[in-house]
Amino acid sequence: MPKGKDKKWVKIAIISTLAVLLACYLACLPRHLFQSPVCAVLESSDGTLLGARIAADGQWRFPAIDTVPEKFAKCIITFEDKRFRRHFGVDPLAVGRALRMNAAAGKVRSGASTITMQTIRLSRGDRDRTIGEKIIEAILATRLELRCSKDKILALYASNAPFGSNVIGLPAAAWRYFGRSADELSWAESATLAVLPNAPALIHPGKNRDRLLAKRNFLLDKLCAAGIIDLEECRLAKDEPLPGKPHPMPETAYHYLETLRLEGGDRLYRSSIDYGLQRRAEAILERHAEAFATNGVNNIAALVVDVHTGKPVIYCGNVRSGAGENLNGREVDVIRAPRSSGSTLKPLLYGAMLDEGSILPGMLIADTPFHYKDFSPNNFNRTFDGAVPARDVIRRSLNVPSVRMLQEYGIDRFIGVLREAGFTTITRGAEVYGLSLILGGAEIRLCDLAEAYRRMALLLDEYDAQGRGKQVFPLSAGAVWCTFNELTGVTRPEEEGDWQSFNSVRKVAWKTGTSYGNRDAWSVGATPDYIVAVWAGNCDGEGRPLLTGVGYAAPVMFDLFNILPPTGWFSVPENDLVEIAVCPQSGHPVSDICLEGHPEAAPDTVLVPRAPRRPDVCPYHRIVHLSPDRSCQVDSDCCPVAEMVNESWFVLPPAQEWYYMRSHSDYRRLPPLHPSMKGSAGSGIIDIIYPQGGMTVASPVALDSRSRGVVFSAAHADPDATLYWHLDDSYLGSTSHGQHKMKAVPSPGSHLLVITDTNGNTASVRFEAR
Numbered sequence: 132m133p134k135g136k137d138k139k140w141v142k143i144a145i146i147s148t149l150a151v152l153l154a155c156y157l158a159c160l161p162r163h164l165f166q167s168p169v170c171a172v173l174e175s176s177d178g179t180l181l182g183a184r185i186a187a188d189g190q191w192r193f194p195a196i197d198t199v200p201e202k203f204a205k206c207i208i209t210f211e212d213k214r215f216r217r218h219f220g221v222d223p224l225a226v227g228r229a230l231r232m233n234a235a236a237g238k239v240r241s242g243a244s245t246i247t248m249q250t251i252r253l254s255r256g257d258r259d260r261t262i263g264e265k266i267i268e269a270i271l272a273t274r275l276e277l278r279c280s281k282d283k284i285l286a287l288y289a290s291n292a293p294f295g296s297n298v299i300g301l302p303a304a305a306w307r308y309f310g311r312s313a314d315e316l317s318w319a320e321s322a323t324l325a326v327l328p329n330a331p332a333l334i335h336p337g338k339n340r341d342r343l344l345a346k347r348n349f350l351l352d353k354l355c356a357a358g359i360i361d362l363e364e365c366r367l368a369k370d371e372p373l374p375g376k377p378h379p380m381p382e383t384a385y386h387y388l389e390t391l392r393l394e395g396g397d398r399l400y401r402s403s404i405d406y407g408l409q410r411r412a413e414a415i416l417e418r419h420a421e422a423f424a425t426n427g428v429n430n431i432a433a434l435v436v437d438v439h440t441g442k443p444v445i446y447c448g449n450v451r452s453g454a455g456e457n458l459n460g461r462e463v464d465v466i467r468a469p470r471s472s473g474s475t476l477k478p479l480l481y482g483a484m485l486d487e488g489s490i491l492p493g494m495l496i497a498d499t500p501f502h503y504k505d506f507s508p509n510n511f512n513r514t515f516d517g518a519v520p521a522r523d524v525i526r527r528s529l530n531v532p533s534v535r536m537l538q539e540y541g542i543d544r545f546i547g548v549l550r551e552a553g554f555t556t557i558t559r560g561a562e563v564y565g566l567s568l569i570l571g572g573a574e575i576r577l578c579d580l581a582e583a584y585r586r587m588a589l590l591l592d593e594y595d596a597q598g599r600g601k602q603v604f605p606l607s608a609g610a611v612w613c614t615f616n617e618l619t620g621v622t623r624p625e626e627e628g629d630w631q632s633f634n635s636v637r638k639v640a641w642k643t644g645t646s647y648g649n650r651d652a653w654s655v656g657a658t659p660d661y662i663v664a665v666w667a668g669n670c671d672g673e674g675r676p677l678l679t680g681v682g683y684a685a686p687v688m689f690d691l692f693n694i695l696p697p698t699g700w701f702s703v704p705e706n707d708l709v710e711i712a713v714c715p716q717s718g719h720p721v722s723d724i725c726l727e728g729h730p731e732a733a734p735d736t737v738l739v740p741r742a743p744r745r746p747d748v749c750p751y752h753r754i755v756h757l758s759p760d761r762s763c764q765v766d767s768d769c770c771p772v773a774e775m776v777n778e779s780w781f782v783l784p785p786a787q788e789w790y791y792m793r794s795h796s797d798y799r800r801l802p803p804l805h806p807s808m809k810g811s812a813g814s815g816i817i818d819i820i821y822p823q824g825g826m827t828v829a830s831p832v833a834l835d836s837r838s839r840g841v842v843f844s845a846a847h848a849d850p851d852a853t854l855y856w857h858l859d860d861s862y863l864g865s866t867s868h869g870q871h872k873m874k875a876v877p878s879p880g881s882h883l884l885v886i887t888d889t890n891g892n893t894a895s896v897r898f899e900a901r
């Protein structure tokens with residue numbers, strides 16, 4: 132074989148070998164050097180540590196940092212690797228020195244490890260310090276230098292170096308030993324931490340402390356000698372004490388971090404939480420929790436959301452203190468827990484009905500006993516007002532008129548409104564919720580409640596003169612404005628029937644709610660900048676007497692509003708609103724006769740959303756014909772037309788009148804009919820056939836001398852109607868198919884029989900029983 136060919140093959144072999152070696156070299160460094168589990172870490176909006184949870188392997192290892200604080204960088208470089216900024220991963224001068232020292236000593240005394248090599252070493256786990264391993268570290272270190280900048284390598288090192296005990300990395304060490312972030316460490320503190328990775332056991336208390344102090348001061352002297360700190364700085368730094376017992380990690384916004392890591396795993400969460408406000412809010416909740424505990428109410432949650440960003444400013448998923456051995460559910464984040472809504476959804480129904488034009492703010496809604504299938508709602512104070520303005524239904528949170536409103540609006544449609552408004556837990560159909568949907572029949576989450584009110588506030592904030600706001604919401608800006616206006620004021624009679632006054636410096640639109648059985652107390656409030664939502668109750672669902680939204684949640688809510696920065700009020704979305712004239716008494720659009728006889732009176736005007744329709748004109752004012760002395764009603768058969776007095780009279784349907792009169796002493800009942808007109812009365816839709824007004828009924832007595840009861844009867848203009856029968860305050864039952872007969876056993880005395888149909892038509896009769 133010719134020699135030239137040999138040479139060529141040798142060349143190819145060498146080049147191939149070099150190429151393979153180069154490829155091996157380039158590929159030798161793993162893509163991710165460190166893959167150890169990290170802590171879940173929560174920071175506030177200004178970067179303050181709010182809380183941290185230990186990593187899955189039991190180490191305090193914070194997520195890696197990108198940059199190393201300058202003081203620590205100078206300390207670690209001075210202490211470990213003073214030519215770090217100049218070498219290529221291996222420091223030949225240090226290697227030469229180490230070889231000389233080791234040869235003189237006859238054993239390995241100095242490793243000549245650069246920070247880059249130590250970073251590699253940390254990434255390869257706890258391996259024996261052999262010459263072979265050293266060489267591998269050196270090769271990989273040069274490779275790491277090719278991949279990363281010096282600052283990046285330093286950050287890798289600082290993130291993963293051991294700092295004694297179960298503390299890994301600079302950020303966790305700064306918090307654990309000094310209770311603050313690494314950026315805020317002094318020279319003495321930075322120097323203390325810089326000497327630890329080389330001898331982590333020194334952090335343990337005992338005799339080590341002298342050695343740790345000596346090492347720290349040695350480093351401070353070196354820093355001084357290098358001109359990094361001056362003599363005075365050095366002297367003062369040496370006076371600083373060594374760290375004592377490890378600091379516990381903060382647990383501010385505890386439940387927020389728990390909830391975030393459930394969804395997003397263990398990592399760093401830079402949140403929108405305002406550190407100062409969060410701390411003050413937690414103190415407020417703890418104070419209230421102590422008082423609530425005396426009534427067996429153990430849990431409170433509060434959420435404050437920035438209207439413009441949609442992000443939480445305060446997040447208290449529950450109270451934390453006083454849990455002791457019995458946690459009382461305080462580990463649960465109630466902000467995300469579905470709970471019965473109570474009355475908190477009523478304002479959305481009010482707004483939706485304003486938008487479609489089926490109600491007006493002052494329009495009377497019947498507040499009389501209501502029965503539908505097996506559903507017989509009661510107002511909180513178990514009384515009826517007969518008829519109440521729609522705005523009072525939400526201001527006073529009346530249940531029975533709310534149910535009537537929902538029945539008119541439609542359960543299915545309202546479910547659509549709620550879903551569109553962001554209530555993610557309202558997933559079932561109308562047949563499941565029924566009319567109780569408006570009274571707490573559905574479960575909602577505090578975060579969704581806050582979000583719905585936030586979007587309402589944002590709708591007004593973003594409203595411009597040209598038209599609608601930017602976002603889509605099931606209510607118009609006009610309807611939200613009208614609804615919010617009804618919900619302002621710090622004093623109002625509420626659920627428990629008492630007047631509650633709150634000390635608030637802010638104007639707030641707010642609504643409370645109390646669920647069935649006093650299990651959940653809610654309060655939510657809106658300003659142009661913030662939404663505050665509060666829940667109080669027991670996580671295990673136990674109801675407590677007196678637990679109401681007004682009594683428990685609202686005081687917390689107002690305390691939270693009072694620590695928030697002041698805000699103005701919403702401007703009027705003028706293009707969304709129109710002014711209409713209404714009857715001062717009924718709130719319906721004013722009719723020709725509403726003001727008859729009162730020439731000085733003017734109709735009321737209200738601002739309402741533009742709507743496709745309006746309620747009928749006032750149906751309650753009607754012209755009545757009276758005898759000249761106004762003592763009775765007359766007709767042309769019993770009184771000459773010329774002598775009749777014609778007067779506009781406000782007349783409520785009988786059942787409403789019965790209840791309305793109790794709370795409205797100024798209500799004037801119609802004078803009785805002229806005797807000759809009796810018999811033509813009751814020409815309404817429902818006619819009560821038996822008993823007649825004022826009669827005395829006697830029920831037959833059976834042989835065992837027990838009453839057999841009496842049978843009432845009535846007729847309805849519509850043969851398909853269903854009638855609901857009430858004797859005084861008790862519900863007797865319903866009748867249909869044109870057969871309207873109802874048996875009852877009235878006790879001796881005076882009684883009121885009230886019959887209603889599904890359309891709200893009512894007939895009533897007062898009679899005596901014996």
Ligand SMILES: [Zn+2]
Binds near residue numbers: 714715721722750752
């Ligand atoms: Zn009227």
